[in-house]
Amino acid sequence: MEVTTQSASQTQKFGQEFANKLRGGEVVALVGDLGSGKTTFVQGLAKGLGVKQRIISPTFILMRNYNHFYHLDLYRLEDNVWEEVKNLGVEEIWDNPDNVVVIEWAEKIHDHLPKDVIWIQFESEGKNKRGITIR
Numbered sequence: 001m002e003v004t005t006q007s008a009s010q011t012q013k014f015g016q017e018f019a020n021k022l023r024g025g026e027v028v029a030l031v032g033d034l035g036s037g038k039t040t041f042v043q044g045l046a047k048g049l050g051v052k053q054r055i056i057s058p059t060f061i062l063m064r065n066y067n068h069f070y071h072l073d074l075y076r077l078e079d080n081v082w083e084e085v086k087n088l089g090v091e092e093i094w095d096n097p098d099n100v101v102v103i104e105w106a107e108k109i110h111d112h113l114p115k116d117v118i119w120i121q122f123e124s125e126g127k128n129k130r131g132i133t134i135r
């Protein structure tokens, strides 16, 4: 499934709608360049899941947790990426069907993700235009 959004708020709205499809237990893997809209999408997604807190990029913290919603950003990790992520206890977190886990730069742990992971690709197609592909 592929959509094009024309603004950040459209991407948020799309994330919010996507949240309605989730039942718990999903791992959502986000891929795409810097500024392609991943965190913007996560803001909408979190809102759709009923998260009240403002979503800020977890860049310096690796993982942020909002009740049953977990947001990871692997951008800064270079070496032993899986070891670091595993040490956060992420397997136990995503094995819990109450939780939803969203991971920016998820390709860095591609081989370790659950088989039923949902991949979402973001592409900048202009100043305010972003292509979003779900597979």
Ligand SMILES: Nc1ncnc2c1ncn2[C@@H]1O[C@H](COP(=O)(O)OP(=O)(O)OP(=O)(O)O)[C@@H](O)[C@H]1O
Binding pocket: 005, 006, 007, 008, 009, 010, 011, 032, 033, 034, 035, 036, 037, 038, 039, 040, 041, 057, 075, 104, 122, 127, 128, 129, 130
């Ligand atoms: N259609 C759009 N969808 C999403 N963001 C958009 C769009 N048009 C413009 N923007 C702007 O692009 C930027 C997207 O930033 P965002 O933090 O979501 O990217 P990111 O993919 O998470 O980047 P990073 O890899 O650094 O975490 C924001 O400044 C946002 O306002």
Ligand SMILES: [Mg+2]
Binding pocket: 038, 039, 040, 057, 073, 104
């Ligand atoms: Mg981001």
